[in-house]
Amino acid sequence: xxxxxxxxxxxxxxxxxxxxxxxxxxxxxxxxxxxxxxxxxxxxxxxxxxxxxxxxxxxxxxxxxxxxxxxxxxxxxxxxxxxxxxxxxxxxxxxxxxxxxxxxxxxxxxxxxxxxxxxxxxxxxxxxxxxxxxxxxxxxxxxxxxxxxxxxxxxxxxxxxxxxxxxxxxxxxxxxxxxxxxxxxxxxxxxxxxxxxxxxxxxxxxxxxxxxxxxxxxxxxxxxxxxxxxxxxxxxxxxxxxxxxxxxx
Numbered sequence: 269x270x271x272x273x274x275x276x277x278x279x280x281x282x283x284x285x286x287x288x289x290x291x292x293x294x295x296x297x298x299x300x301x302x303x304x305x306x307x308x309x310x311x312x313x314x315x316x317x318x319x320x321x322x323x324x325x326x327x328x329x330x331x332x333x334x335x336x337x338x339x340x341x342x343x344x345x346x347x348x349x350x351x352x353x354x355x356x357x358x359x360x361x362x363x364x365x366x367x368x369x370x371x372x373x374x375x376x377x378x379x380x381x382x383x384x385x386x387x388x389x390x391x392x393x394x395x396x397x398x399x400x401x402x403x404x405x406x407x408x409x410x411x412x413x414x415x416x417x418x419x420x421x422x423x424x425x426x427x428x429x430x431x432x433x434x435x436x437x438x439x440x441x442x443x444x445x446x447x448x449x450x451x452x453x454x455x456x457x458x459x460x461x462x463x464x465x466x467x468x469x470x471x472x473x474x475x476x477x478x479x480x481x482x483x484x485x486x487x488x489x490x491x492x493x494x495x496x497x498x499x500x501x502x503x504x505x506x507x508x509x510x511x512x513x514x515x516x517x
Contacts, residue, residue, distance in 0.1 A: 447469070
């Protein structure tokens with residue numbers, strides 16, 4: 269083999285390896301997307317290969333609260349925080365209003381009660397991951413499932429259910445807030461999104477269904493919505509939350 273042919277084959281091999289690494293499953297994708305002329309921060313992960321965790325309290329029972337405390341606690345464990353977002357709606361006591369499962373442990377039970385506010389808008393639902401498979405389902409359906417999730421957060425309302433929006437979501441609603449939520453695609457990708465400007469629930473739901481390709485999606489919270497994602501240029505470390513969803517490595 270001549271030196272030139274050796275170099276050519278080496279270059280071809282390196283290009284092939286680079287292509288494989290670029291397409292390697294589990295690589296998170298962070299991007300800013302446009303939907304109906306508004307901007308959204310979007311972060312995608314693959315639960316089969318990426319590590320997503322849900323955190324509320326430290327081993328002493330003290331609430332993490334902020335992204336900074338979560339980042340520092342993870343660093344002590346030898347983990348790097350890549351992404352963080354406030355999870356489901358919580359009470360004035362800074363406890364989850366509904367189901368909260370982290371590392372396979374149920375820290376707050378499923379909430380089937382009636383009440384006022386977004387959490388109780390029917391149908392509300394649960395985002396969970398079990399055996400590396402993600403799902404968003406309504407609360408009634410979740411109660412019938414025999415699953416043992418690694419993580420789960422309950423919130424409301426559901427934004428999209430099997431490709432359909434709740435009839436109560438009105439395109440011309442004037443209830444405008446910064447909003448964040450989570451959806452799951454047909455190929456098991458978890459998609460987090462946060463609006464950059466105040467929007468209504470109908471607009472947010474169509475983002476997940478029509479632009480992000482999520483037939484099922486759950487509203488997490490509004491007004492207080494925040495995320496940490498250096499890959500998006502978002503390095504906010506504050507916050508005053510209950511559950512926090514994090515992508516770590």
